[in-house]
Amino acid sequence: MSKNNVTTNATSDPLYWKKIVVILCLGWAVIWIYRTILTPIFPEIQNTIGAHSDAEMGLIASVYFFSYTGMQIPAGMLVDRFGKKVVLIPGFCLFIIATLLIGNASSLSMIYAGSLLAGIGCGSYYGSAYSLSSENIPLERRGFATAVINSGSALGMAIGLIASSLLVKSMEMDWQLMMFIITAMLVIMTVVFAVVIKGGSYAQSQATTSSGPAAVTEEETAPQSSGLFSARMVSAYVMYFATCYGYYMIVTWLPSFLQQERGFEGVAIGFSAALVAFASVPGALFFSRMSDRFRSKKVQLIIFLEICAAVMLVCTVISPDSTILLVSLILYGLLGKLAVDPILISFIADNAPKKGYGTSFGVFNFFGMLSSVIAPFLTGMISDSTGSKVMGFYISAAILLVGTIIFFAINVLMKQKNDRQTPVQA
Numbered sequence: 001m002s003k004n005n006v007t008t009n010a011t012s013d014p015l016y017w018k019k020i021v022v023i024l025c026l027g028w029a030v031i032w033i034y035r036t037i038l039t040p041i042f043p044e045i046q047n048t049i050g051a052h053s054d055a056e057m058g059l060i061a062s063v064y065f066f067s068y069t070g071m072q073i074p075a076g077m078l079v080d081r082f083g084k085k086v087v088l089i090p091g092f093c094l095f096i097i098a099t100l101l102i103g104n105a106s107s108l109s110m111i112y113a114g115s116l117l118a119g120i121g122c123g124s125y126y127g128s129a130y131s132l133s134s135e136n137i138p139l140e141r142r143g144f145a146t147a148v149i150n151s152g153s154a155l156g157m158a159i160g161l162i163a164s165s166l167l168v169k170s171m172e173m174d175w176q177l178m179m180f181i182i183t184a185m186l187v188i189m190t191v192v193f194a195v196v197i198k199g200g201s202y203a204q205s206q207a208t209t210s211s212g213p214a215a216v217t218e219e220e221t222a223p224q225s226s227g228l229f230s231a232r233m234v235s236a237y238v239m240y241f242a243t244c245y246g247y248y249m250i251v252t253w254l255p256s257f258l259q260q261e262r263g264f265e266g267v268a269i270g271f272s273a274a275l276v277a278f279a280s281v282p283g284a285l286f287f288s289r290m291s292d293r294f295r296s297k298k299v300q301l302i303i304f305l306e307i308c309a310a311v312m313l314v315c316t317v318i319s320p321d322s323t324i325l326l327v328s329l330i331l332y333g334l335l336g337k338l339a340v341d342p343i344l345i346s347f348i349a350d351n352a353p354k355k356g357y358g359t360s361f362g363v364f365n366f367f368g369m370l371s372s373v374i375a376p377f378l379t380g381m382i383s384d385s386t387g388s389k390v391m392g393f394y395i396s397a398a399i400l401l402v403g404t405i406i407f408f409a410i411n412v413l414m415k416q417k418n419d420r421q422t423p424v425q426a
Contacts, residue, residue: 016198017136021145023189023196024129025152030185031122032156033163034099035064037178040164040255040270044175049108054256056108058380061252064115064122065372071123072369076131076362084128084358085197091124092190096183103179126365131357132197134349140292142349146342147288154284154338157277161255165270228360232351235410240344240368242403243306246313246396247337248372250276253379254329257389262325275326279333288342298350299411302343303404309336310400317393371399 013019038045042057078087095118102114129149137145167173227233254273258264264272287305291298312332319325333339345361352360379392 017138017145019196020132020136021148023192024133024149025155027125027129027189027193028149028152029156029159030182030189031125032153033160033185034095034118034156034182035061036157036160036251037164037182038175039252040161040273041168041175042256044168045111048175049106049111052108053380054383055377055380058252058376060108060111060115061248061376062373063112064119065248065369065376067116067119068123069119069366069369069373071120072126072362072366073359074362075124076127076358076360078124079127079131079358079362080356084132085193087124088128088197089190089193091121091128092186092193093121095121096186096190097121099179099183099186103176103183105176127358127362130345130349130361134357134361143288143292143342143346144285146345147284150284150338150341150345151281153341154277154280154333157251158274161270161274161277162267163270165255165267169269170267228353228356228363230351231410231414233348233360233364235407236344236348236351237364237367239302239306239403239407240364241371242400243309243337243340243344244368245371245375245399246309246393249375249379249392249396250313250332252376253383253389253392256383261388261390262322264322272326272329275329276333276336277338279330280336280338283334283336283339284342287339288346291343291346298343298347299407299415302340302347303408303412305335305340305343306400306404306407309340310397310404312336313393313397313400317390 038060046052046057075087075091098114098116098118098121101117102111105111105114130146133146133149134142164175164178167178168175254276255269258269258272287301291301294301309332312328312335315328316325316332319328348360348364349357375392375396378395379389382391382395383389
């Protein structure tokens with residue numbers, strides 16, 4: 001297919017970029033339902049496969065995130081080489097096979113195998129999704145639209161936590177049945193991707209439809225891009241690692257912490273853990289809108305949110321009663337990972353090489369997701385050795401603060417230094 005035909009496919013529908021936002025949001029929702037649906041029901045799973053330690057159960061998530069992380073850079077390169085649709089749809093087909101395997105598992109090793117396949121399948125999504133969004137969404141709406149896409153993560157997280165607690169713990173549904181429901185949802189999403197996703201980009205359409213010497217494309221008005229491993233890009237990789245560490249520790253172990261160390265029971269576990277997801281949606285929409293309006297202040301906004309998130313992680317475990325604990329969780333959701341994600345993604349889109357979005361987002365997510373491999377297993381080991389997961393929260397907050405300091409030093413201090421040198425050079 002020629003370049004002109006690809007552009008025509010993308011621009012024949014003026015609402016195409018909005019459709020992209022909707023289907024990518026739904027895609028994240030299904031992925032996150034899978035990611036969170038197992039953690040609240042580890043005891044019920046062990047009734048089927050036998051008793052295992054916290055570290056062994058935490059390894060279910062780590063195996064998934066290990067293969068997911070390993071796929072990020074290869075998948076990003078494949079996206080740049082062959083296109084988003086060609087990479088995304090086979091990945092979801094593999095994801096479907098993985099959920100069927102887990103749903104029929106009779107041993108922990110079978111669940112590990114299914115988690116490994118699921119991670120490989122889901123690994124196709126990030127680079128494809130954010131390449132699509134970065135190429136097709138207008139620059140002035142990129143932050144807010146990315147927040148809408150990311151709200152699918154919060155929606156899926158809430159559904160997964162609540163559904164597993166309500167259906168399995170309270171209504172005694174077989175946990176395997178939920179996996180088959182997820183399989184059906186994945187089949188539907190794969191069909192939707194096949195029908196909706198086309199080629200081309202918003203930037204291309206602006207270049208094609210504009211004419212004359214005064215025509216200016218979005219790419220020309222965007223900030224100057226930098227190399228894949230420039231200082232600013234590396235600072236974003238470090239920041240995302242720190243951000244993800246605490247978040248995936250929360251996703252994996254918060255339900256267990258609430259049940260075993262704070263006395264929450266039944267459906268209250270899922271609803272309380274889901275507060276993080278519920279609160280993240282308005283936070284993400286508000287702060288992403290702020291980043292779109294004050295694009296020169298993105299770095300400062302990221303730093304503010306990360307510091308607040310670290311404080312809330314500590315407050316969660318030192319809270320003297322359930323009320324303050326729940327308020328801390330709500331504020332972590334409002335100010336934490338899902339709120340800062342759209343701004344970081346927009347930061348990457350502003351600074352990444354424009355002809356390698358897939359690879360850039362793959363590398364970015366690779367560094368972030370390294371923490372998701374470490375956090376579940378390490379926190380499980382800490383729980384086995386100390387009998388508590390409190391230290392896991394403290395470690396998460398410390399990593400987040402260190403990452404924020406590095407991000408601050410590279411972006412803010414270097415900018416101040418360059419600003420002081422500019423008049424001299426002039």
